[in-house]
Amino acid sequence: MATQPPESALPLFYGDLVPLSSNLHGDYHSRPADKAPFLVGAQAVPITVDEFVSVQRFCPIVFSTGDQSVPLALMGLNEGANVFVDDEGALNGDFYVPAYIRRYPFMLARLQPDAEELSLCFDPTSGLVGEFDEGGALFDDGKPSEATTAILKFCEEFELSAQRTLAFVNELNQADLLMEGEVSIQPEGSDQPFVYRGFRMINEDKFRELRGDELRKMSQNGMLPLIMAHMFSLQLIREIFSKQVQQGKGPNIPPTPIGNA
DSSP, rough: OOOSOOEEEEEEOOSSOOEEHHHHHHTTTOOOOOOOOGTTTTOEEEEEGGGGGHHHTTSSSEEEEEESSEEEEOOOOSSOOOOTTTTTOOOOOSOOOOHHTTTTEEEOOOTTTTTTOEEEOTTSSSSESSSSSSSSEEETTTTEHHHHHHHHHHHHHHHHHHHHHHHHHHHHHHTEEEEOOOEEEOTOOOOOOOOEEEEEEOOOHHHHHHHHHHHHHHTTTTHHHHHHHHHHGGHHHHHHHHHHHHTSSSSSOOOOOSOOO
């Protein structure tokens, strides 16, 4: 299981980033899409703490490895597997779409490493923003349109939520509650279990050993329900495994013999 987003100068899914400008993009439109091809091989997507309750209904919530863990919606166990989209990127049934996906191809970014302000940028390689007729205009008489204003607000709210998420993970690290995760699945018909690693999770033993005042603090600051949502969601790992097998995206499992010799 490789749940750590790839290290790159660009965020996950973004092929490039260009600041949105009325001078350069005055005639640009943003068109909607009913498919997301970039999700086909996306095994996991970053989520924020504001999404834990919604996400845990559909897929496991885990934490990435590395120096700065981030919470992830786990959409597949094997490398390049995503059980929630088909081969063209259309959703398979009901699924909560994380805000990280919904903001694409836009995001707020610093134009210079030392810049204090964030600028609204977009991915010009997405095919969703450009000089075409369909979609919503991004500018109206050289000023941001209502659509652009709504996009900017959504991206700003996402950044605030990301800051709350960072604070949550820092609290988990300070309490030493995160540990390296491992799950072993023994499907019928397989001689050996399939073992998945490469993610982090809450250490239930350490969580149970927390003092009463520590638990009270977590209850008061909102951490406790987030921890419980994460822990409950881990039960869905085996469901993800089953979906992979059904969709032909998982490991090959020998068919179960019928009857006895």
